[in-house]
Amino acid sequence: MxxxxxxxxxxxxxxxxxxxxxxxxxxxxxxxxxxxxEACACAASKGECSQPSEKIEIRAGACGESSVASSPFDGPPNWTGTCSSEGGLSAGTMCGNELCAQSVWASPLPPPKDDACLPTTAVxxxxxxxxxxxxxxxxxxxxxxxxxxxxxxxxxxxxxxxxxxxxxxxxxxxxxxxxxxxxxxxxxxxxxxxxxxxxCTACACGVPVGSACIGMMRLYNDAACSTELVNLLLGSMSENCTGVIPAGSAIGAKWRLIHVLRCWHVAYNRRxxxxxxxxxxxxxxxxxx
Incomplete structure (x- = not known):
């Protein structure tokens, strides 16, 4: 050979x-x-936003003012966001020497539940x-x-x-x-x-970063949610508050709408x-x- x-x-x-x-x-x-x-990519988060703020208060002071009297304005147990007159106040209600209804405050919304981002490409x-x-x-x-x-x-x-x-x-x-x-x-x-x-191994997305729940709560003068007074923007990023004009107005009921804000995400592509x-x-x- x-x-x-x-x-x-x-x-x-x-x-x-x-x-x-x-x-x-x-x-x-x-x-x-x-x-x-090939680079991996992740879709928007699929978390669920359904829970209301843990605390809602009608306050006898402006937004940001501390140590003021307040009246609970939470919804009923297991509140789903439908019209609720729980904790409503009639016009001119006083809290000591101050009109009660000067602002409405709500704690941050809970973060999205079961929040996750899925890859747009499996492999x-x-x-x-x-x-x-x-x-x-x-x-x-x-x-x-x-x-x-x-x-x-x-x-x-x-x-x-x-x-x-x-x-x-x-x-x-x-x-x-x-x-x-x-x-x-x-x-x-x-x-x-x-x-x-x-x-290439399968694509994977990291834990969502910055995803949040946002929503809006509509406040009404009457208990039947027919005469709108003001809207309160809600979010899980911080506390939420809106002023009541004129101060001392009747706040008879509330109605809430919440949806999820898309997440920021990290994609992993292991090679x-x-x-x-x-x-x-x-x-x-x-x-x-």
Whole structure:
């Protein structure tokens, strides 16, 4: 067998005239960078906003004013946000020496329940590249019959420049079984297509950051929620308050609407770093000095 081993460049490689039959073409020194993974993206959060503020008060002072008298204006137990006259005050109600209804205050809304962001792509696409640094071609010539007197010996033509005479075996074996004359070098060679298990793991989104519940509470002069007085914006980011004009107005009922504010999110794209394995078993060759 005639063997050439050299850089895997663009130079055409053909069998020499003395050994015109190509036996195999194999490769070594695999270069395979990690897979390039498509970026992950996350959709808006899917949290649920349904709970009211824990505390609602009618206060005898302006928004931001501390140490003022207050009257509870919470909804009934398990309030769903429908019209409620619980805690309503008639016009001109006094809290000591002050008109009671000067502002309406509400504690922050509870944060979204079961809040999570889901990836828009389950498994990202990947781009995989590889290259072999070395290539080898083995060529075979007809063995002249009767040229050697021993049945265990064979004649082989001179391989020519850059080529070597080679013995080879497919699979795993002991190199000590090779003839001593074939000890110039050993090559472990592989087919062109490696066993490639590179790829991208599934996309995952981090814990939502900054998601919140927002809403609005409408305040009415009457108990039937028919004569609107003022609106109170609600949010889970901070306390909420609105002034009552004119001060001392009747606050007979309230009605609430809440929805979720989309979350900020973090997407994770974990990339497998393992390089592909060369196909097995390899062809091991030993060339003559």
């Amino acid at each position: 005639t063997l050439y081993v050299g850089p895997n460049d663009d130079t055409p490689l053909e069998c020499p005239p003395g050994a015109p039959t190509e036996k195999w073409r194999l490769y070594d020194e695999l270069v395979a960078p990690p897979a390039k993974c 990202p696409l990947s781009t995989k590249e590889f290259a072999w640094q070395m290539r080898a071609i083995a060529c075979e010539a007809e063995t002249p019959t009767g040229a050697c007197k021993s049945t265990t010996q064979y004649c082989a033509a001179e391989p020519g420049p850059e080529w070597r005479t080679c013995v080879y075996e497919k699979g795993v074996y002991s190199l000590s079984d090779c003839p001593d004359e074939y000890n110039a070098s050993v090559h472990h060679l592989y087919p062109h297509e490696p066993i490639d298990d590179r790829g 497998r770093q393992r390089a592909p394995r060369a196909a097995t078993p390899p062809v091991r060759s030993r060339s003559a000095a």
